């Protein structure tokens with residue numbers, strides 16, 4: 001049997017960590033995987049040098065994951081097509097902003113038998129309707145696509161702190177291959193046959209993480225308030241999934257991709273952190289704060305909040321999701337941060353006996 005060739009598409013904060021996980025396992029399973037892991041790097045000049053060359057010579061992603069040495073069987077490639085040609089496993093770990101263009105460039109150009117995975121936490125709206133990233137990948141590349149999501153803040157995983165992740169994959173054989181590719185003793189994986197819910201949870205939790213950051217920043221309340229926002233947010237996540245994916249399985253919400261990621265992201269994570277500053281810096285735009293605080297890394301929560309709002313508004317359902325609504329309107333400065341809590345105080349949950 002020929003060896004699976006692996007390409008990681010995206011070399012940001014998480015993409016670099018994921019490349020490390022894969023590079024450790026391609027060496028661990030030499031009869032299954034080609035030992036080299038190909039990493040597509042969107043080329044940038046950092047202190048006068050090409051980022052791809054820095055990664056290949058120093059094995060450090062000095063822009064997105066400073067201070068951590070990556071395995072030397074990771075090969076950084078700045079040409080998207082060259083990075084993916086002949087690959088059997090394509091792992092998408094780019095900010096959602098760049099996915100349409102990347103998929104478009106790869107159209108008709110990947111191996112017919114390839115399998116894909118998305119680790120992107122977001123979704124798109126196409127013709128007014130919700131469209132999963134995995135669907136875009138399936139449609140544009142004509143390959144199956146699973147999802148891996150979880151409570152996986154990159155900084156913790158690169159330090160090899162114990163955590164879990166969830167693979168959503170409806171094909172048992174593919175689940176086994178992906179698990180072998182990413183699982184380590186500190187990164188434990190559970191596979192569930194509920195692709196859509198796993199992917200949706202990764203996207204939706206970012207909006208609740210923004211809400212948690214707004215609570216922290218505006219000092220609208222203490223830990224009690226934040227816990228309430230997280231609980232109500234969790235309920236909205238479940239209701240939203242049930243509404244748009246009627247086959248969603250309730251048990252998936254107890255996996256790392258849902259409850260655990262919601263908690264991790266509401267206490268750590270970039271969405272929470274930027275929202276906290278946003279609440280305190282009324283004269284600055286979100287884009288300015290994102291640039292200043294993240295230096296090239298990207299937030300996914302605000303785009304997802306906007307997407308949710310547009311879908312719900314189209315169906316006159318916005319009022320049923322007060323946290324999703326209030327986060328979006330606050331982040332686009334349609335309502336002041338001081339009103340954020342007022343918007344969620346009449347949550348439909350409180351009219352249920």
Ligand SMILES: NC(=O)C1=CN([C@@H]2O[C@H](COP(=O)(O)OP(=O)(O)OC[C@H]3O[C@@H](n4cnc5c(N)ncnc54)[C@H](O)[C@@H]3O)[C@@H](O)[C@H]2O)C=CC1
Pocket residue numbers: 010011012013014015016041042043064093094095096098119120121122152153154155296297298299300
């Ligand atoms: N950072 C984290 O802790 C985690 C992130 N994720 C998710 O993984 C996805 C990727 O996130 P990160 O790796 O953290 O990325 P990041 O936030 O570090 O973003 C930077 C990435 O964007 C790329 N980029 C910049 N301009 C580009 C362009 N014009 N075309 C193509 N690529 C361009 C950069 O090369 C780099 O790979 C996101 O959806 C995120 O939510 C998931 C779990 C953990």
Ligand SMILES: O=C(CO)COP(=O)(O)O
Pocket residue numbers: 121150151152153154206209261264265268269270271272299300
């Ligand atoms: O998804 C994440 C952790 O699981 C990272 O979240 P942030 O993008 O908010 O940092």
